[in-house]
Amino acid sequence: MADLRALIRRSAALWELPVSYREGMRVPGRIYATEMLVRAMDDGVLEQLANVAMLPGIVKYACCMPDGHWGYGFPIGGVAAMDPRRGVISPGGIGFDINCGMRLATTNLDYDEVKPHLPRLVDRLFARVPSGVGCKGFIDLSRNEFMDVLEQGARWCVARGYGWQEDLARTEDNGCAAGADAATVSPRAIERGFNQIGTLGSGNHYLEIQVVRPEHRFDAETAAVFGLDRPEQVVVMFHCGSRGFGHQVATDYLRAFVKIMGPQFGLTVRDRELACVPFASREGRNYFAAMKCAMNMAYANRQVIMHRIREVFAEVFKKDPADLGLQQVYDVCHNTAKLEPHTVDGRRRELLVHRKGATRAFAPGMTDMPPSYRRVGQPVIIGGSMQSGSYLLVGMASGEQTFFSTAHGSGRRMSRRQARKRFQGRKLLKEMAHRGIHVRARSLKSLAEEAGEAYKNIDDVVAAASEGAISRPVVRFTPIGNIKG
Amino acid sequence: MKRPYRFIDDIATADAAFEAWGATLDDVFTAAAEALLAVMLVHPRTLGSVEREVVILEAESAEMLLFDFLQELVFLKDRDQVLLRTNTIEVAARKDGCRLEAVLIGERLDYARHELAVDVKAVTMHRFKLSRTPNGWEARVVVDI
Numbered sequence: 001m002a003d004l005r006a007l008i009r010r011s012a013a014l015w016e017l018p019v020s021y022r023e024g025m026r027v028p029g030r031i032y033a034t035e036m037l038v039r040a041m042d043d044g045v046l047e048q049l050a051n052v053a054m055l056p057g058i059v060k061y062a063c064c065m066p067d068g069h070w071g072y073g074f075p076i077g078g079v080a081a082m083d084p085r086r087g088v089i090s091p092g093g094i095g096f097d098i099n100c101g102m103r104l105a106t107t108n109l110d111y112d113e114v115k116p117h118l119p120r121l122v123d124r125l126f127a128r129v130p131s132g133v134g135c136k137g138f139i140d141l142s143r144n145e146f147m148d149v150l151e152q153g154a155r156w157c158v159a160r161g162y163g164w165q166e167d168l169a170r171t172e173d174n175g176c177a178a179g180a181d182a183a184t185v186s187p188r189a190i191e192r193g194f195n196q197i198g199t200l201g202s203g204n205h206y207l208e209i210q211v212v213r214p215e216h217r218f219d220a221e222t223a224a225v226f227g228l229d230r231p232e233q234v235v236v237m238f239h240c241g242s243r244g245f246g247h248q249v250a251t252d253y254l255r256a257f258v259k260i261m262g263p264q265f266g267l268t269v270r271d272r273e274l275a276c277v278p279f280a281s282r283e284g285r286n287y288f289a290a291m292k293c294a295m296n297m298a299y300a301n302r303q304v305i306m307h308r309i310r311e312v313f314a315e316v317f318k319k320d321p322a323d324l325g326l327q328q329v330y331d332v333c334h335n336t337a338k339l340e341p342h343t344v345d346g347r348r349r350e351l352l353v354h355r356k357g358a359t360r361a362f363a364p365g366m367t368d369m370p371p372s373y374r375r376v377g378q379p380v381i382i383g384g385s386m387q388s389g390s391y392l393l394v395g396m397a398s399g400e401q402t403f404f405s406t407a408h409g410s411g412r413r414m415s416r417r418q419a420r421k422r423f424q425g426r427k428l429l430k431e432m433a434h435r436g437i438h439v440r441a442r443s444l445k446s447l448a449e450e451a452g453e454a455y456k457n458i459d460d461v462v463a464a465a466s467e468g469a470i471s472r473p474v475v476r477f478t479p480i481g482n483i484k485g
Numbered sequence: 486m487k488r489p490y491r492f493i494d495d496i497a498t499a500d501a502a503f504e505a506w507g508a509t510l511d512d513v514f515t516a517a518a519e520a521l522l523a524v525m526l527v528h529p530r531t532l533g534s535v536e537r538e539v540v541i542l543e544a545e546s547a548e549m550l551l552f553d554f555l556q557e558l559v560f561l562k563d564r565d566q567v568l569l570r571t572n573t574i575e576v577a578a579r580k581d582g583c584r585l586e587a588v589l590i591g592e593r594l595d596y597a598r599h600e601l602a603v604d605v606k607a608v609t610m611h612r613f614k615l616s617r618t619p620n621g622w623e624a625r626v627v628v629d630i
Contacts (some may be wrong), residue, residue, distance in 0.1 A: 095629075191564050203606075244560075244564075
């Protein structure tokens with residue numbers, strides 16, 4: 001339980017952690033959450049936010065999103081913008097699963113059309129999208145081709161027929177982080193990840209079939225811009241990242257930074273997971289270029305999975321994916337660092353924005369999003385637990401206060417072990433089947449850890465993001481089918 | 486025999502954390518590897534010993550050597566789809582750090598026989614510690630899930 005006495009309430013959904021909380025804080029911390037959510041946050045969040053606020057070059061605030069919880073290094077839900085000339089880059093501010101993210105696609109099918117096919121649809125997706133511990137991908141490629149993937153991202157996939165041209169325009173960075181340099185990546189990272197393209201992984205990674213109930217379309221006009229305009233419309237959402245490749249890139253650089261940050265740069269941190277180097281240093285730039293390779297691996301991974309989903313739908317419904325309306329709505333990252341222009345105290349500056357378990361949420365009128373979305377703002381995909389639901393949000397102008405960042409999911413409230421003690425995988429499967437949610441899971445133990453009650457209430461998280469004016473809800477999705485690693 | 490490790494709940498909500506013990510560095514490294522295996526495999530005793538891998542590592546300290554050793558197990562899991570435990574290990578202090586030579590044994594992942602729990606993405610440095618105790622050595626490890 002977070003100690004509210006340490007915080008100053010600035011508004012209904014904004015709490016400030018003053019620099020006096022811990023010696024060495026350069027800026028205050030800011031938590032965007034309702035009182036209920038702040039009370040439920042563990043003390044670790046405040047400590048970690050204070051540690052982030054001590055990093056050299058941090059600008060304005062160390063922010064924590066409404067789904068924030070105790071992570072390693074940064075809190076999950078942590079956002080920190082650094083001055084690129086004087087500030088640092090920290091792998092612990094991005095996470096091991098670089099460019100872990102969400103992708104959402106529509107269909108033109110309604111719930112009644114899908115319901116009779118649901119068990120087969122879920123079974124086929126489970127069979128054809130590899131998941132679970134140590135899973136291997138279905139794309140055969142040489143190490144040299146993998147290097148191309150690292151520099152080209154989802155573009156590489158689309159050029160080889162794994163997806164549609166318009167998917168790229170509807171992916172953050174158009175599916176390719178510019179400046180990725182495969183020469184900055186270790187041979188170990190390549191060895192570890194080159195056979196994992198097109199795999200979900202395990203833990204909280206999943207692929208879900210969902211439906212939009214008419215009462216859950218909060219802004220019909222914006223929803224229609226995103227292609228969500230049918231009653232009881234069925235959509236597909238999935239969550240995964242850069243797999244072993246990204247994990248190895250993060251590990252390699254974390255390991256190197258732990259060793260050199262003190263002797264070479266005179267930097268100290270309170271938690272070695274926050275090991276960092278100046279962004280402007282050769283080492284900092286190399287990590288940035290390697291991290292972009294991992295971002296591209298993740299874009300490619302989700303692109304290939306998207307292709308597989310289209311194949312499975314075509315097989316089950318015996319129609320062309322285009323005729324099934326399997327259009328990508330958007331693909332967002334929630335573990336990255338990006339150079340972005342922001343206005344700080346009236347001045348336009350380029351900042352290095354670390355988002356760890358936080359989603360970019362650009363406002364209407366901003367660029368770096370599909371032209372057809374610019375009028376309404378960038379879509380934000382928020383994955384909830386398999387038992388509750390998920391959301392599509394959109395960025396808003398007042399998101400400037402968090403460097404245009406918002407939540408990324410429900411956020412855990414119970415540890416994995418606590419969840420396993422409390423819930424049984426088999427029982428959960430039964431309960432969900434009873435509620436019309438068809439689930440296939442590689443591991444019952446992992447399934448129990450992902451029980452809905454192990455997470456915060458997604459509606460509370462979205463309400464807090466809305467009340468904090470960092471993004472607003474457009475549509476809520478109800479799960480009807482789920483595959484898990 | 487009592488397990489030489491225990492899982493801890495109150496560190497990093499979404500991840501897994503454990504403590505492992507041993508009378509010697511060899512023992513604590515072996516125990517930590519066993520705990521790592523237990524994060525991924527529901528019944529570690531079901532793991533066979535048909536695969537063999539020799540690992541030689543060097544690091545600036547015993548603590549960082551443990552980090553590298555556990556990370557090596559995570560790496561091999563993804564590269565070869567193999568889960569491993571320690572068969573023999575020798576950790577030795579050197580003038581400028583520490584070195585280990587280990588023979589790891591295990592088995593390729595087989596969903597039909599192995600009940601798998603969750604994948605470990607990485608060993609984190611968050612509260613990572615290897616320390617001396619009156620009875621030998623103790624390690625604390627948080628892994629990213």
